[in-house]
C-alpha cells in the first residue's frame with residue numbers, strides 16, 4: 203500500500219479504538235502528539251523501503267536509508283512481522299520515556315497511538331499481493347484472501363478508488379454514530 207493509504211489506515215485504526223473502548227482523559231497536547239506519532243507508527247514498517255515516504259520527508263533521509271537498509275533486510279521482512287512489532291514497540295517505549303522529561307504528555311497514550319498505527323500497517327499490507335511475513339523469521343507470507351491474484355496491488359486502481367475512499371467512509375460513519383463521544387472529547391480541550 204502507498205504511504206497515503208497507510209496514513210489514513212493508521213488514523214482509522216485510532217478512530218476505531220477510540221469509539222470502541224472507554225477513553226481516559228486526554229489533554230490537547232497528548233492528543234496532538236498522539237496524532238503525529240500514530241502517523242509515524244503507520245509508516246514505520248516501511249522504513250525498510252528505500253523510497254519510503256518516511257525518508258523523503260526528512261533531511262539526510264538518503265544517508266539514513268543506506269545505513270538502515272542492510273540492517274532490516276529487503277522490503278517486508280523484520281519490520282513487517284510480530285517480532286518487528288514487539289521490537290519497534292520496545293524501541294518506541296525507550297524513545298518516549300526519554301522524551302517524557304521534555305514533553306508533558308501522557309506517554310502511555312502516545313505509545314498506544316504508535317502501536318495502533320504500526321499494527322494497522324501490517325494488517326493493511328496483508329491485503330496486498332506481496333503479503334506479510336507475520337511470523338518472520340519463518341519465511342511464510344500471509345495474505346487475505348489466501349489466493350494471491352485476488353489481493354491488491356500497491357498503488358493500484360482498487361487501492362485508490364475503493365480502499366482509500368472506503369477508509370474515509372469508515373471514519374465518517376464512526377464520527378456520526380459516536381458523535382456525542384467526539385463532541386465530549388473536543389469539548390474537554392476547551
Ligand SMILES: [Zn+2]
Nearest residue numbers: 247248323327
Ligand atoms: Zn509495508
